[in-house]
Amino acid sequence: MKTVNQSFLAFADRRFRLSGRALIENGHPYFVPTDGLQAQADQWPQGYLSMSHYDYLGLMHHPATTGAAKAAIEAQGTGVGASRLVGGERLAHRALEEDLADFLGVGGVLSIISGYLTNVSVIGLLCGPRDLVLVDELSHNSIMVGARSCKAHVETFAHNDLDDLERLLREHRAEYGRVLICTDALFSMDGDITDLPRLLDMKDAYDAWLLLDEAHSYGVLGTTGRGLCEHFGEDPNRVEVAIGTLSKSFASSGGFIAANADVIEWMRFCLPGFVYSVGLGPSTVASAHAALRLLRSEPDRVTTLRRNSQYFLKRAAEAGLDTGTAIGEAVVPILFETPEDCVFVAEALMAQGIYAPPVVHVGVPKDMPRIRFFISAAHSPEDLDRVIAAVEKAAQAATALRRRMSAE
Numbered sequence: 001m002k003t004v005n006q007s008f009l010a011f012a013d014r015r016f017r018l019s020g021r022a023l024i025e026n027g028h029p030y031f032v033p034t035d036g037l038q039a040q041a042d043q044w045p046q047g048y049l050s051m052s053h054y055d056y057l058g059l060m061h062h063p064a065t066t067g068a069a070k071a072a073i074e075a076q077g078t079g080v081g082a083s084r085l086v087g088g089e090r091l092a093h094r095a096l097e098e099d100l101a102d103f104l105g106v107g108g109v110l111s112i113i114s115g116y117l118t119n120v121s122v123i124g125l126l127c128g129p130r131d132l133v134l135v136d137e138l139s140h141n142s143i144m145v146g147a148r149s150c151k152a153h154v155e156t157f158a159h160n161d162l163d164d165l166e167r168l169l170r171e172h173r174a175e176y177g178r179v180l181i182c183t184d185a186l187f188s189m190d191g192d193i194t195d196l197p198r199l200l201d202m203k204d205a206y207d208a209w210l211l212l213d214e215a216h217s218y219g220v221l222g223t224t225g226r227g228l229c230e231h232f233g234e235d236p237n238r239v240e241v242a243i244g245t246l247s248k249s250f251a252s253s254g255g256f257i258a259a260n261a262d263v264i265e266w267m268r269f270c271l272p273g274f275v276y277s278v279g280l281g282p283s284t285v286a287s288a289h290a291a292l293r294l295l296r297s298e299p300d301r302v303t304t305l306r307r308n309s310q311y312f313l314k315r316a317a318e319a320g321l322d323t324g325t326a327i328g329e330a331v332v333p334i335l336f337e338t339p340e341d342c343v344f345v346a347e348a349l350m351a352q353g354i355y356a357p358p359v360v361h362v363g364v365p366k367d368m369p370r371i372r373f374f375i376s377a378a379h380s381p382e383d384l385d386r387v388i389a390a391v392e393k394a395a396q397a398a399t400a401l402r403r404r405m406s407a408e
Contacts, residue, residue, distance in 0.1 A: 049386065057225075062290075065287040071286065101258065118243050186329060200234060218245075219248065224299045316388055333373070344401070352390050
């Protein structure tokens with residue numbers, strides 16, 4: 001009986017080991033069926049609590065979003081069956097995109113089946129061998145992959161260090177035809193933001209373009225959740241391309257591009273990730289559009305999210321926990337000295353009904369393990385107090401254990 005090539009298996013095994021497999025060989029907190037945890041919530045005195053989901057505005061289970069999804073399936077089925085270009089689209093596709101564009105104050109929006117694919121595909125469309133892509137070193141992996149696969153020359157600049165970015169522009173701008181600067185608006189691993197006003201002035205001065213990933217900032221930043229531009233009072237039309245997602249504040253799935261109307265129309269016919277992918281399913285579109293309507297009609301959800309986030313950051317500081325550069329806007333990491341400490345704390349939280357997996361090795365530098373806490377407008381102050389108290393106690397126990405083991 002023939003089997004798979006052994007060199008392939010050896011390759012996979014080696015790469016897994018390099019990615020930190022040893023940390024999870026004796027059990028791990030990943031891929032937990034969270035619906036199962038929810039069903040067993042009564043096993044914990046204070047119930048089950050998720051701190052690991054992007055439901056920033058608390059809309060994933062709102063009757064309006066779930067009801068819209070159910071109605072769309074009943075009316076249109078479970079999928080659209082083809083790429084929108086070759087198989088046609090639904091009225092709901094354009095309705096969502098036009099409403100999003102109006103909400104964000106831009107010329108147009110194009111939705112795509114995958115948020116990850118959105119960055120990869122857009123960067124590849126915009127840049128080629130004679131171009132330069134400058135990327136914040138802590139940008140999302142989808143930006144990194146898109147930049148490195150588009151055949152352009154790629155340079156990274158130090159995280160949120162616009163002096164370093166300007167140095168690269170000054171030294172290299174004249175060598176390339178087009179220059180694309182890529183960065184996150186709200187960084188999903190660190191919870192900090194980029195200095196958009198200076199970045200906009202800089203890209204204009206050097207005739208560069210800006211791709212701004214607003215995946216974690218739409219629905220979060222700004223008084224009404226319109227993102228980093230609203231946060232800083234900047235015109236969103238100064239940003240060449242903004243990338244959004246429907247999987248966070250909009251309680252659904254998929255990605256979207258916000259840009260000039262003519263740019264969006266070009267992408268409808270030429271963006272590979274859109275042309276060669278199936279359109280968003282009816283329930284996805286309907287639930288996202290319902291979430292957008294709720295955001296527009298209930299902006300206090302953004303205020304509640306901000307209040308909760310600031311409270312969590314304050315309580316973490318009072319407990320002596322390291323939150324790095326987080327500013328207290330939806331994403332607040334707590335950093336640990338070692339990966340082992342990080343995993344220990346995550347397991348201690350899970351034992352108390354709090355789901356918040358560790359982030360070690362893959363996704364962050366080896367010496368900066370953390371647990372990311374995603375704050376929601378649906379969380380109560382009591383929920384947040386519960387989490388901080390549990391982390392503080394577990395972190396102290398992890399430190400004591402590590403010191404005892406090193407002394408033996």
